[in-house]
Amino acid sequence: MGLEQFITGARNEQGIKTVVDILTQRFGDRVSTNNSIREQHSHTTTYIPSQLPDAVVFPESAEEVKTVVQICAEHKVPVIPFGAGSSLEGHVNAPFGGISIDVMKMNRVIEINAEDLDCTVEPGITREELNTALRDTGLFFPIDPGANASIGGMTATRASGTNAVRYGTMRENVLAVTAVTARGEEIRTARRARKSSAGYDLTRLFVGSEGTLGVLTSVTLQLQGIPQAVSGGVCPFPSVEAACNAVIMTIQMGIPVARIELLDALQMKACNAYSKLDYPESPALFLEFHGTEAGVAEQAETFAEIAAECGGGEFLWTTNPEKRTQLWKARHSAYWAALQLRPGAKGISTDVCVPISRLAECVTETQEDIAQHKLFAPIVGHAGDGNFHVLVLLDETDPKEIAGAEEFVARLNERALRYDGTCTGEHGIGQGKASYLPAELGGSVEMMQQIKRALDPNNIMNPGKLFPFIG
Known part of the structure; x- marks a missing residue:
């Protein structure tokens, strides 16, 4: 491409x-x-x-x-x-x-409506700045794409991240936007009501429009209460397929997991070295549960039983905030950790998303593709949504490596579509994936x-x- x-x-x-x-x-x-x-x-x-x-x-x-x-x-x-x-x-x-x-100079909180669990902010505020502003209200904004992205950018790209399995994506959490259109007019797409049957859903049109329809000037967001208790932990598995099967069973059993992240063996090796951890260098799931103290303990114990049934090792979980912070800091540093696997390399980070029931097949086939073409490409993903990322490490000065990486990305996108998935679960189309959009959506692209x-x-x-x- x-x-x-x-x-x-x-x-x-x-x-x-x-x-x-x-x-x-x-x-x-x-x-x-x-x-x-x-x-x-x-x-x-x-x-x-x-x-x-x-x-x-x-x-x-x-x-x-x-x-x-x-x-x-x-x-x-x-x-x-x-x-x-x-x-x-x-x-x-x-x-x-x-x-x-x-x-980014437009980074103010316009209003917080704690009783309604919503707020309106300018587009330049980052998710971390917003959650700092919300701290004293007992509320938080749950969408966490890893990077400290701006709320406007997250809205424009329909971002999601580690918490999406429980709290949804920007699509579900944006109630309204104001935007300046190509004619220089500012419009408002909706009010703060949680539901409406009034006209076209222009909010959803702007969420994910990637700046091609207007410049966002404010975003009204749905908020969540900070959970009473949180537990989290790591569980190793003998294979990516076994880990994916545990994810599928967890979701299908209705366990309200807040985060369930997949890392393959290569990514675990990178995270151990970069974040100074000592977990087994095998495929693993990072998990988090939100709720009451009794609830998060019960959920963790139920998952441990599922993991054992799928061939997983011991699920090491904790409610200790410092240990959980260390765990998720390592997960959010996965990109930088992976780059250390091949010093001087550049990374092509790509993502796809498939129905949860096809996740194990798609990831396993992708691993076989990586091995067959001798690529250096760790896998990490928001497995509870069927969304996973591959970071292809390459020498960007070598045309053969770039061509090989692009061919892999093409095969990955085609594979996802074959499993009735999408060429991008959260990165968006932009320039890099524009050639795959017609294959995914056909005639609707013309619309x-x-x-x-x-x-x-x-x-x-x-x-x-x-x-x-x-x-």
């Missing part, structure tokens, strides 16, 4: 120059054309080539976002929304140049393109993402 279809295209040179001049006059030092700042705003954590915006603007309010978009719309200049920059599929690249709108054309006729909103260039 090449990226030339996203790299080529007409640049509006005169329009870009005019817009940069106008924005500089309007916003002063909150507009940067510095090369290092521009590079930071095209940064991608994968091998996908960086494509720099022509300028970066740092608005501090929804009104300022409207001003920026209106200026860009008038001169038909691309707009690329930017949050924490942690996306993996080239979402923040600027293939046709344009203006990067960095919303998506029609929506894009209707709402953004000049294709200024994050162009080159989701679809090839739309003229």
Whole structure:
């Protein structure tokens, strides 16, 4: 899969120059054309080539976002929304140049409605900042993609993560958004009511739109009560298949597991070395349970029985907060741990998601593919959702290794679709997976393109993402 279809295209040179001049006059030092700042705003954590915006603007309010978009719309200049920059599929690249709108100065909590278990925030606040602000209310926001991502970026990419098996994804936890459209108008998609039959569900349309329909200016989120008790632990298994079978049985028995994460033997080796742990270097499940003290103990004991039935070893669990923090810090550091397995290597991080009943087959077949093609690729995943990640470690200066990795990713995506899954459970499409979207959704992609054309006729909103260039 090449990226030339996203790299080529007409640049509006005169329009870009005019817009940069106008924005500089309007916003002063909150507009940067510095090369290092521009590079930071095209940064991608994968091998996908960086494509720099022509300028970066740092608005501090929804009104300022409207001003920026209106200026860009008038001169038909691309707009690329930017949050924490942690996306993996080239979402923040600027293939046709344009203006990067960095919303990280828009990081305020607008309101917290503790009685209704919801809050409204600006898009630049990160999930960790939000949970710090919520701490005294006894509430928390459960979506945890690992990276300290911005809420706007998590909404735009329909993020999920380790807690999704219990609390759902951004799709289930966003009640409403406000967004500035391609015409420079700010719209509100819904009220705070937990259900509504009023018109099209525009909230769901913007959740996962990857910045191609508008720039988010606020997000209203559903919150959860901090659980009375939490238990967590690690259980080793003789094979990935055995671990997956334990996951399937756990979910099918209705155990309300909060987290159930799969790590293969190679990933466990990496985590042990990086996080200074001493777990067996075999496939393992990391688990967490939320509830009452009696409830989390009962759930842990029930899982231990399931694990034993599936051939697993001893389930070592604890309610000690320090030990649990150490465990999940190691899990969240899995990416950086894996990179240490091959010093100097770059990682292609890719994910797929399949129905839970097909998880064991899909992961096992993927392991066989990795072995057959002699790849260095640990596996880790949010197994309770049927979602798993593969990090292919490669020398990015070697065209043969890049080609081999791309061929593997293609086979992985095709495999997931064959099992009636998706080419991406949470990373999104961006640039890197755009060629797989038609295979997954067929004719509905044309309907998506029609929506894009209707709402953004000049294709200024994050162009080159989701679809090839739309003229």
